[in-house]
Amino acid sequence: MPAASLTEQLAQRLQRPVDDAARRRAALLLVDWLGCALAALRYPIASQLRSVVQAQVSGSVVALGAGRRTAADALLLNAALGNVLEMDDVHRGAILHPGPVVIPVALAAAQAEGADAGELLDAIVRGYEATIRVGRALGKAHYRYWHPTSTAGAFGAAAAAASVLRLPAESLADALGNAGSRTGGLWQMRHEPVPTKSLHNAEAARSGWLAAQLALAGMRGPRRILEGEQGLFAATAADAVPELVIAEEADWLIHSTSLKPWPACRHAHPAIDAMLDALAQLDAGEQAQIQHIEVRSYAEALRFCDRAQPQTELEAKFSLQHALASILVHGRPQLAHYTAEACSDAELTPWRQRIQLIEDAACSQRFPAHYGASVRLLLADGRSVQAERIDAWGDPECPMSADDVLTKAMALAHWGGVSAGLAQPLFGQVQALADGGSLDALNSMLARVA
Incomplete structure (x- = not known):
């Protein structure tokens, strides 16, 4: 019998239970992502994407500033906003930003499926895990031309959605394979005055969401999309380290993510x-x-x-x-x-x-x-x-406190035109999720963002 593929082994690892500490970290990173997304509402890309989203049919997922839409349409907006100000979280070893892709998908899936706060936070943790594991395996050569947040983010998006959908490991492996089969994003946009980087994130999120939905319907995916002879590593990552996809770790990798206090790359x-x-x-x-x-x-x-x-x-x-x-x-x-x-x-x-x-x-x-x-x-x-x-403020070695993150998020919300009267209870509701807070209450507050 052939050895299990990397996606199959990764899917098995993602099935393990999520502990309280990882859930609390997920809630803190949700505060950080939301602040970044709200700040982006003042920029042209927000109104441009909002006009596209508002032209579509309504649904059950909150698109920030655009009402309730289908998950795919909401992700076009929500997953593009978190990276606009370059203040989103980052994983150093993977050289990417998990939050802007994973969190909007987890939130969309939770809203679409009527999930509870615990299921939302678990989806974030698992999405970060998949993103970081694939991202760090891609290596520096991939980063030279490809945008890893988009490349690896599609895997994380699929994992986050699959967590809410409660897909078994076999189906999750299919979702990872299909998400990875068409992932990527080229750095050429860095050389031109365009907002395409944010579109990369949105497309990674939408691709992962679709892959999980297709897996739920029974659609198979290429299990060796990473290590296969015409797979992602062979095509885009000359110095890939495949074993890092499934390496043993003492804890969930969401804890190794860095936060960014300064408004710069x-x-x-x-x-x-x-x-x-x-x-x-x-x-x-x-x-x-x-x-x-x-x-x-x-x-x-x-x-x-x-x-x-x-x-x-x-x-x-x-x-x-x-x-x-x-x-x-x-x-x-x-x-x-x-x-x-x-x-x-x-x-x-x-x-x-x-x-x-x-x-x-x-x-x-x-x-x-x-x-x-x-x-x-x-x-x-x-x-x-x-x-x-050697390390920067916000890295695990020099962490930002929860108060630091909240202060940052409040400043970002203000920059985006969101009043303190809405932002303060909104972030408080996010923080409460780790203690069993109401996701319905959070969704209602998100729907008030104009």
């Missing part, structure tokens, strides 16, 4: 933290003497975030120069520092030119297990100060 975060640490070593007078800034980080951070003169909000979020210049001029990073208007700030332009980016071999070697950076400030009197971060 995650690759910029360790440099942001190091910059804040370096500045803390100087008084105001000494800070005025800074002449030049050296940033050392890993190769991928420089590849994605070397933009000395960003022109748009998106380019600002992917500019190490802008991130550090903004701190020097304005202080602690805020959402308002990453707008199109901020890009043309006359105070920032000369400072961005004084920031030198250098690849650090040690940082590159540690990546993606650790996203590190060091910052060196050179002063007019010849002195210099330096700070280094």
Whole structure:
């Protein structure tokens, strides 16, 4: 008898019971995702997708700001919003963002099926597990051209939906196979001023949802979609590590996910933290003497975030120069520092030119297990100060507290135009889910988002 495929073995692992600690982590990450999604409501992509969704038939799933729609239509909107501000969660080893894809699918499935809070949180945990396991196995070569959040996210979406649908392992393996058969997303959109990255996430979510529905109906899927001779690894991942899909772990991998406190690409975060640490070593007078800034980080951070003169909000979020210049001029990073208007700030332009980016071999070697950076400030009197971060704030080694996450979510909701009178009880209802809170009550509050 042939050995079980990777999707079959993964499906078996996903069947195990979810514990209370993992459910609480899922609820916290739901708060974080919801804050990111609400903030995105102020951007053109939200109104563009909303117009498409509102033209479709109504249904049972809440599409943020667009009423109740079918699950597939709601996912077009909900799964696109969480990544718009680049403040969504991230898994370093997998180099991807599980939340924007997995959470909207889990929520849609729970609403469509009338599930309870526990079933929703279990679906999130299992969706993260599948996404991270597949993502970390894809390797760096895949990341060079492919968008892993979309590639691996389709597997996580299928797992999350299958959890709510209570599919047995055999059917889950079929769903994973069909979701993986047409997954992907190319990084070319990074080179053009387009919001296609968010569309990648929406399509991964919709693909996973459809795959789970088809598996429920009995449709088979390719079981060796990962390791097969014409499978995902062979086609897109020259340095894939297949065994990482099924490696033994001490706990659910949702606990190894990082959160992002700053409104920029995650690759910029360790440099942001190091910059804040370096500045803390100087008084105001000494800070005025800074002449030049050296940033050392890993190769991928420089590849994605070397933009000395960003022109748009998106380019600002992917500019190490802008991130550090903004701190020097304005202080602690805020959402308002990453707008199109901020890009043309006359105070920032000369400072961005004084920031030198250098690849650090040690940082590159540690990546993606650790996203590190060091910052060196050179002063007019010849002195210099330096700070280094192996890990960034929000990583498991330097976690954000529940209060930190709630503060972030409230600020994001405000940025998106959601009143504190709605946001405060909304996030409170999400936090209550881990203690048996009402999913129906949460759904009613979500439906009030305009």
